[in-house]
Amino acid sequence: MNRPTTESEYLAGLVPASAGRHGFSRRSMLRGSMLAAGIPALLAACGGGGETSGGGGGGSQVTLGSNFSDEVPLKTMKAMVEDAQQKQGISIKLNTVDHTTFQNNINNYLQGSPDDVFSWFAGYRMQFFAAQGLASDISDVWSTVGANYTDAFKKASTGEDGKQYLVPTTYGPWAVFYRKSLWAERGYQAPTTLDEMTALSQQMQADGLVPLAFADKEGWPAMGTFDQLNMRINGYQFHLDLMAGEEAWTDQKVKTVFDTWRGLLPYHQTDSLGRTWQEAASGIVNKTSGMMVIGSFIGQQFEEADQEDIDFFNFPEVDPAIGADAVEAPIDGFMMSKRPRNEEGARKLLEYFGSPEDGVVQTTNDPSGIAANSKSDQGHYTELQKKCAEFVANAASISQFMDRDTRPDFASTVMIPSLQTFISNPADIDGLCNDIENQKKSIFTS
Structure with a gap:
């Protein structure tokens, strides 16, 4: 594409948010390769600690592994958890790990005893774990929330096998x-x-x-x-x-x-x-x-x-x-682990993350992001958020980030x-x- 895309074209999904002309299928080479990195005990035990919100316990809870560790993201995540529990009728146990620790050791975490749902990123890194069988197909969740997203976000959430593995929530340039x-x-x-x-x-x-x-x-x-x-x-x-x-x-x-x-x-x-x-x-x-x-x-x-x-x-x-x-303009979102202990609750939580309401909660508490959900109300956006949204929408090409x-x-x-x-x-x-x-x-x- 030799000209900037208009906002309507971007929102219509005509410009993939994470792939070049080859698309993601060229990366089938990912199979058979794992991240060679040690894992701190903190992340290995991510599913065993953290804060519990709402009633219930044991198998009735959904565990949520989160890298929202800084002050503003942590406040935002707690607001999202509270809203999700009220709207979906589920109990959520939030397990927060330092952002960089979580990111650098995610492969080992997913091969151990991961939480039911975990925060992650769209694009290549999402596809890597999907191809390794370390994440669950959530195409059924997309059948519920898919109308809230443009084709660009769906493509960025899709694995090599054509199935969806991530629910995108926010992005920022x-x-x-x-x-x-x-x-x-x-x-x-x-x-x-x-x-x-x-x-x-x-x-x-x-x-x-x-x-x-x-x-x-x-x-x-x-x-x-x-x-x-x-x-x-x-x-x-x-x-x-x-x-x-x-x-x-x-x-x-x-x-x-x-x-x-x-x-x-x-x-x-x-x-x-x-x-x-x-x-x-x-x-x-x-x-x-x-x-x-x-x-x-x-x-x-x-x-x-x-x-x-x-x-x-x-x-x-x-x-x-x-x-x-x-x-x-990297896209953030949430995935489901390969064998969630509370699969029904996990899918309910992912449906919430794919709702317009979540987009409002997240971008209100953290005004540095833009809602990926096209049906989220943007009336509360700051001038910076509005400028960021326009900036990305007018880009001719969009990358995710080196890692x-x-x-x-x-x-x-x-x-x-x-x-x-x-x-x-x-x-x-x-x-x-x-x-x-x-x-x-x-x-x-x-």
Whole structure:
């Protein structure tokens, strides 16, 4: 597609929210490969602890494994659980695990004694576990809630076998976020090219600011910067093919991405490997940093009174021939484990997550997200939410995020340490790319 999609086309599902021209069927290579990572006792026992809401107990309860661990997401999840119990007549035991711990060890969790329902992501990572038989087919749930979603969201929730495995709830774009009041005070203008962004960064440094707030202690935030640069330099389809193992990391195109990023590192916040994304975002909140490449969830770090002071711009164009119409907008949702202890209750809970009411509860309590449910009332949306929804709807191409668009073992065991190595020592790009490619070949041919 060589033009931006209109909002009506996006909502009609004409632009898949997570697949390129090949679709997901090309990824049948996932079968037979598992994520090689250790699992902390906390996650292994995820089904055995947590908070219980409502009446009932034992087999009458539905257990819900959640990575909504930060303050705002946790508050949101508790509100969703309370509303689900009232509307569906079920008792829910909420088991909350730190977001990064949950994400990095999900495979081991699903092979153990997982909760009946668990939070997860649309796209490749969802398909991986569906293909391994680690999640249940919930196509019957979709027969109930499917009318609430566009075709794009259904495609993003569908496995290689054509069955549905996830109920999507919210999504949000990655872009460059900042505080409007700070920019107004300093007279800054949103850049549209990388050269303009570099010049702006230099001005911010002269003004005593950290130009780009940055953190990568958890390993995944830096993936967002790589994704943006790769799509701007090499295009959306090359990016998807690289994530799928179909392009070589030793290609000069990839080296150009790292070389371009290396030129931007002097404007990044230093000591990033010892900082969480929340700590980096505090620089935006406190007006000591000028901007940050991050998802719209940065809004969770702002007080309610400051929500209207958040704004963003699209990551700038690098190559005019490529443009800047590819957007990253990950989709979150919920899945059912392979052998739920309370299957009937689990399906009722998933039906609630697929309801318009859940979309309202979630986006009211956490104004950084957009409801995936097309029938959810948007009357309460903030200006930021409205802008995010329009921004995604007008994108020509939509990616999910590196750790959702590629194999989970490759993302966790190769890309996290590789990007952290680059950040700490960006001098040897050739060696870095050779190392990534060698590991990629081993993983993608297993």
